[in-house]
Amino acid sequence: MNRESVLLTDLYQLTMLQAYYERGMNEVAVFEFFVRKLPEERNFLIAAGLEQVLEYLEQACFAADELQWLQHCGRFRGDFVGSLADWRFSGDVDALPEGTLVFPDEPLLRIIAPMREAQLVETRIINLLQFQSMVAAKAARCVLAAAGRTLVDFGLRRAHGAEAGLLSARASYLAGFTGTATVLAGMRWGIPLFGTMAHSYIQAHASETQAFENFARSQPGGTTLLIDTYDTEEAARKLVALMPKLAAPSIQAVRLDSGDLGEHARRVRAILDAGGLSEVRIFASGNLDEYRIRDLLQSGAPIDGFGVGTRMNTSADKPYLDCAYKLQEYAGSPRRKRSEGKATWPGRKQIRRAYGADGRMSGDLLTVASNSHEQDDLLIPAMRQGRRVKQSPALADIRARVCDGLARLPDPLRSLDPAPAYPVTVSQALHSLALAADRSASRQS
Amino acid sequence: MNRESVLLTDLYQLTMLQAYYERGMNEVAVFEFFVRKLPEERNFLIAAGLEQVLEYLEQACFAADELQWLQHCGRFRGDFVGSLADWRFSGDVDALPEGTLVFPDEPLLRIIAPMREAQLVETRIINLLQFQSMVAAKAARCVLAAAGRTLVDFGLRRAHGAEAGLLSARASYLAGFTGTATVLAGMRWGIPLFGTMAHSYIQAHASETQAFENFARSQPGGTTLLIDTYDTEEAARKLVALMPKLAAPSIQAVRLDSGDLGEHARRVRAILDAGGLSEVRIFASGNLDEYRIRDLLQSGAPIDGFGVGTRMNTSADKPYLDCAYKLQEYAGSPRRKRSEGKATWPGRKQIRRAYGADGRMSGDLLTVASNSHEQDDLLIPAMRQGRRVKQSPALADIRARVCDGLARLPDPLRSLDPAPAYPVTVSQALHSLALAADRSASRQS
Incomplete structure (x- = not known):
């Protein structure tokens, strides 16, 4: 500080x-x-x-x-x-x-x-x-609900100001989150950093496939692609077609950020598995909290990790x-x-x-x-x-x-x-x- | 910043x-x-x-x-x-x-x-x-509910970190609050400052009357006394007895912070008026938001001003x-x-x-x-x-x-x-x- x-x-x-x-x-x-x-x-x-x-x-x-x-x-x-x-x-x-x-x-x-x-x-x-x-208590409830899956703090943008964003990255990490998207929390405390891409990145390209390819090539250590900008399942099929052109394992996961996350996860899992991409994980985000995580997992959604933002960082049900x-x-x-x-x-x-x-x-x-x-x-x-x-x-x-x-x-x-x-x-x-x-x-x- | x-x-x-x-x-x-x-x-x-x-x-x-x-x-x-x-x-x-x-x-x-x-x-x-x-929208709702009464931001302590505290003082002032208790917001932006006293001040003294007297003498420009530490109405009577010993108008208001605020306000108003202190105003605080302010005023509670904290600063019903x-x-x-x-x-x-x-x-x-x-x-x-x-x-x-x-x-x-x-x-x-x-x-x- x-x-x-x-x-x-x-x-x-x-x-x-x-x-x-x-x-x-x-x-x-x-x-x-x-x-x-x-x-x-x-x-x-x-x-x-x-x-x-x-x-x-x-x-x-x-x-x-x-x-x-x-x-x-x-x-x-x-x-x-x-x-x-x-x-x-x-x-x-x-x-x-x-x-x-x-x-x-x-x-x-x-x-x-x-x-x-x-x-x-x-x-x-x-x-x-x-x-x-x-925030640590709220995050710990997410940890209990996620039962071992990856949890990443995505909440800086809707945290209440700069310090709230930074300290909620710390508090959620202490409570058992896997890491945060907040870069400064990584620099200051060594908290593991995670990030994917924004819809704007996809939209700035002439085609979704081109955006996927450019992004994957720029992150040789591996990355996560956001696949819900236009049509989620169609994007998963594009990824299956693209993957052979890329050096493995450059795409480690896909992110779903809208719609019925459980249903999309099931369909995308099937597309990826059928395309030989069973090692590509599914990451979900968008208005998540401990209740939504529990419900998604109880419904059997094949989701491997969650980006949890606003509702955790603001302890939204009781701020x-x-x-x-x-x-x-x-x-x-x-x-x-x-x-x-x-x-x-x-x-x-x-x-x-x-x-x-x-x-x-x-x-x-x-x-x-x-x-x-x-x-x-x-x-x-x-x-x-x-x-x-x-x-x-x-x-x-x-x-x-x-x-x-x-x-x-x-x-x-x-x-x-x-x-x-x-x-x-x-x-x-x-x-x-x-x-x-x-x-x-x-x-x- | x-x-x-x-x-x-x-x-x-x-x-x-x-x-x-x-x-x-x-x-x-x-x-x-x-x-x-x-x-x-x-x-x-x-x-x-x-x-x-x-x-x-x-x-x-x-x-x-x-x-x-x-x-x-x-x-x-x-x-x-x-x-x-x-x-x-x-x-x-x-x-x-x-x-x-x-x-x-x-x-x-x-x-x-x-x-x-x-x-x-x-x-x-x-x-x-x-x-x-x-926060400005939440504060504006308080302004609409308070219908011209004094509104002071009391929320720094439960705001989400330093910046949230400071910026919510600014946002609520923009929305029409009379001022804030946050000193730094006064220094930085010239927002009018308001403050009363804490229960600890009363408790640190051998008697409540002594605490009132010491505090009033130390703030010759006028002040607000907190009167709910032990027995609210009893404290109002002590104030009536004390007032002639002090140079007027050193005590401008009393603050109620617990119990049934409307009922206490009515009883305290009656005690103050009967004691010739009709110019002393009543200020209320404690878990207030626009709904509580509306309800208190609709019930006819003789409250002249409100300290609004946590629920405004965190936009608690929708953070x-x-x-x-x-x-x-x-x-x-x-x-x-x-x-x-x-x-x-x-x-x-x-x-x-x-x-x-x-x-x-x-x-x-x-x-x-x-x-x-x-x-x-x-x-x-x-x-x-x-x-x-x-x-x-x-x-x-x-x-x-x-x-x-x-x-x-x-x-x-x-x-x-x-x-x-x-x-x-x-x-x-x-x-x-x-x-x-x-x-x-x-x-x-």
């Missing part, structure tokens, strides 16, 4: 900072990011985006032109703006490693820092964690999560929001995950974090005093964690259909802490 | 470019961006994002490290990568001015450029135009558009895609809009663009030979265009409910061109 502005935040962060500054309030605050409730269409989420949060916290500061703008925007006092010149994040971060399966009320990340640091970063932390965790970054402790006292329908568990929390004899996950315990890190804690240290405690994990390791997690999910939760909630038990210690926080708040408020 | 990488594109753009390069194909191509079909939940769209498209086209080029990466990624030939070093966009752009109301099949933008320029920019053009046009950037002409011949369900109108097109005696829009004509620009053409020149033909319009002018457009919409289309489609007639000339393109394609394919 380019250096990003710390002014990519909500105005209230700065007005609160000014109010804290004026009262000298800057005790240690503990905030946690968590999801309150899963959408009905999701049985789990996948923690993702921590890497970008840590990058952000490491480099966040006010640039000279930003300070100048704040100084003159008419809302802030000079001494307060002056105090921002050396604002840095110097706090601690504990978090679920990326790729961990996560459920409602469970913190994905905890920030422990002086209030004026912990508050300002709220907006961007939510912005980064919700998006990738949401946001009911998530929050909430104050859990200030100046050593647990805090708890009690707004209607939005009450939260106070204090610093930890998650323990239990497994059955079959290796499947059997339930989580949400409890009060101990001071020392325990072997089976799911939240682990990521940053101390503003510095990372370890190197970023390889994407391959995160993918392996997701893969292991999905394999250990109880079967009903692996289904695309809504399942009974995964059991997350709140410990007695946490119940007691909530009661204590309520009593304390009643005295105060 | 920071300089962005031209590798924020789909791999197939580059593989197609290599294929064109090897065959020496680089005739003039004409592409148009349009929406095929409106979601059932939308009666119109608003063209937005042109400014960012022009910025992109002006600065797009391959950086040295990108060329090096392409050289070594194993997919491209050295001479082709070498040819990219001086790749620039040198073409023409015609477009709807931002803020123009637009309907299916109508081009928002036309690119006329050598094929290898016009093709490469496809992905980012779609990425920029679909998002802002979609993508069925849109395309299609080749309409190559080397002087009209082209047309005929894929099932995705056939398009060929050639360079123009839109003419008719108005009734009452000043309301009565129908559009989609026709073949003439060579010279006509007075009533909706698509107008934006760029010639890679350079802008005029300065960017002021945001205020774009807002005025939206405002005028919404006022001229026939009433059924202004409704939040699905209305019969706005009449877009395809001209005889365009029908003839499509027939000619089909005949020509039949001979070719």
Whole structure:
């Protein structure tokens, strides 16, 4: 990422900072990011985006032109703006490693820092964690539906802006996609790249066969031809006629992008097989999501891979999560929001995950974090005093964690259909802490 | 925007470019961006994002490290990568001015450029135009529902990444929102900023009254207090008791963020009025969209302003558009895609809009663009030979265009409910061109 502005935040962060500054309030605050409730269409989420949060916290500061703008925007006092010149994040971060399966009320990340640091970063932390965790979960559902077939992220064009396109390539790859069409994601993270051709390429040629031939010759490493521009089955027959003229295996697959994908796949498979091209694979795209993939495969469509775009990248059936970054402790006292329908568990929390004899996950315990890190804690240290405690994990390791997690999910939760909630038990210690926080708040408020 | 990488594109753009390069194909191509079909939940769209498209086209080029990466990624030939070093966009752009109301099949933008320029920019053009046009339309529906009340974009945190947050602040402001909470949008574009306070601010204090007092004193220009952290009506009474201690008008509004917003608003209004605070306004937030705003106002809720976030910024009920950037002409011949369900109108097109005696829009004509620009053409020149033909319009002018457009919409289309489609007639000339393109394609394919 380019250096990003710390002014990519909500105005209230700065007005609160000014109010804290004026009262000298800057005790240690503990905030946690968590999801309150899963959408009905999701049985789990996948923690993702921590890497970008840590990058952000490491480099966040006010640039000279930003300070100048704040100084003159008419809302802030000079001494307060002056105090921002050396604002840095110097706090601690504990978090679920990326790729961990996560459920409602469970913190994905905890920030422990002086209030004026912990508050300002709220907006961007939510912005980064919700998006990738949401997309990773949506993509994982596609992975479950595709049952081992190739899945490629095709969604950059209809993602919500540049960063959404780039980060959804990353999130879907972490979740088990085979790769992406987004070139920059390949350059930046080494994510495998896939691409075919556009209808415009075919249309720019005098004949479809000529377009196929030119394209195949220009990609000697092998390629995929788009065959639905005019008549899908006719294009498959043209390919059968063309293939002997080309050096094998220059055409590895054909792509279907419109019409009844299952029916076209069956007919094209028959044409290719009859033409001796049984090694040419069939790739499908166009408005796909986990439901369409499941239905196509259940109908027996001979499709070997799927390009999944818009509906995955935007998490189209539920494009946001009911998530929050909430104050859990200030100046050593647990805090708890009690707004209607939005009450939260106070204090610093930890998650323990239990497994059955079959290796499947059997339930989580949400409890009060101990001071020392325990072997089976799911939240682990990521940053101390503003510095990372370890190197970023390889994407391959995160993918392996997701893969292991999905394999250990109880079967009903692996289904695309809504399942009974995964059991997350709140410990007695946490119940007691909530009661204590309520009593304390009643005295105060 | 920071300089962005031209590798924020789909791999197939580059593989197609290599294929064109090897065959020496680089005739003039004409592409148009349009929406095929409106979601059932939308009666119109608003063209937005042109400014960012022009910025992109002006600065797009391959950086040295990108060329090096392409050289070594194993997919491209050295001479082709070498040819990219001086790749620039040198073409023409015609477009709807931002803020123009637009309907299916109508081009928002036309690119006329050598094929290898016009093709490469496809992905980012779609990425920029679909998002802002979609958000502007969603925001305009909120504007119609709010009937003159204050509307503030609160959605950065759950927008899909940084750019989505920033551009949705812009798009919603263009559509008629009063302002945004996103500070960077204020600094970059001068969009008015609004902010209140977070629950954490209240919770960090020993008492709610103390939090209110500290905050109000720190914002002498006036502020909004969040009153639902513990007990909404109780907090309103605390404010009534506190107000005489503060210099007026330091507290301009209270914010409700949970529970039954309409019921709380009525009770809080009564408490404030009885306490002599009839000038303090009520601002509501929390899962709002155009439907909730309409319902709250229809129920008579005394709410003066709304913070609208997630559901607007993500266009949550329909987070993508069925849109395309299609080749309409190559080397002087009209082209047309005929894929099932995705056939398009060929050639360079123009839109003419008719108005009734009452000043309301009565129908559009989609026709073949003439060579010279006509007075009533909706698509107008934006760029010639890679350079802008005029300065960017002021945001205020774009807002005025939206405002005028919404006022001229026939009433059924202004409704939040699905209305019969706005009449877009395809001209005889365009029908003839499509027939000619089909005949020509039949001979070719």
